[in-house]
Amino acid sequence: MGLDHTSLTTLAALGDDLRRRMFEFIRQERRPVTREEVADSVGISRKLAAFHLDKMVAVGLLQAHYESPTGIRKVGRRPKVYEPVADAISVSIPERRYGMLADVLTEAVLTETEAESARDAALRVAYRHGETLGGAERTRTRPGRLGAERGLSLAADTLEEFGYEPERAAPALLRLRNCPFHPLAAKAPELVCAVNQAFLAGYLHGLGSDKTTAVLAPRPDACCVELRADSASEGPSAPGTACAR
Structure with a gap:
């Protein structure tokens, strides 16, 4: 399916590396942010940021309003803040x-057996x-003996490329802030989350990170799987366990 004129205009706004980095920062903050931030x-500069931000508002990537940022109290006029427009374009x-x-x-x-x-x-x-x-990554990087934390670091680098948006929430915990299969995961969560977990478990095994586990841990607006070092795992789910969203 081709892109309409609006989608092309929106994507063109992100063709500039600076705007894309600004957009990614705002989206990853998951809260309204100010021009200064x-x-x-x-x-x-704040002035240049305002120029690019208002351009992204004009093409439908961002929405803007006036409010005090979370945790900040200011006297006088509330600052202008920006946040992403939900489902703004068909190209995610x-x-x-x-x-x-x-x-x-x-x-x-094609390969299903009886x-x-x-x-x-x-x-x-x-x-x-x-x-x-995981095996290809292990061959490429030749990491040697993999401790749990080193395994999480390598996983974070690879899974970033696959759109998982990994976040090191703790030394022994890697959370995945985005599901690359959304919104299909919302339509068939048990199947898609189980496939996601099996894929990530296989990746860890291929990488040689046997002290790290792919665990089902559903959270709103995030991947249903997170990677934990064994010391952080409490009864890890086996691949294929149903995911409740």
Whole structure:
């Protein structure tokens, strides 16, 4: 399906590296932010930040209003703050990975055996795809003996490229702030979350990070899986456990 004129205009606004970094900062903050905060995040003047922010408002990427930022009390006029417009464009930011999910499900259908269900086949294929990715990363980086924290660091670098938006919430915990398969995960959460977990479990095994576990931990507006060092795991879910959203 082609993009309409509005979508093209919106994407063009993000073609500039500075604007894209500004947009990503605002979206990742998950709260309204001021011009000053955006300017500081990318190292530019408040005036230049205001120019780019208002351009992104004009094309429908951001919305603006006046309020006091969270935790800040100011006397006088409330500052102008910005936040993303929900579902502003059909081309998602960050990039979705529907193709990867489609590959897993297609291969599962083609290789399903009589001894397994279609769901079991999907989990098997997802685990193998993740294992292949982790193995390739291990060969490329040659990390040697992997402790839990080193495994989480390598995982964060790779999963950033896949749109998971990893966040090191603690030394032994890597949270994934974005689901690359959303909104499909919202339509079939048990299947998609199980496939996600199997893929990430396979990745960790292929990477050689056996002291790290992919655990189902559903949170609103985030990936249903997080990666934990064994010391941080309490009864980790097995791949394929149902995900309640």
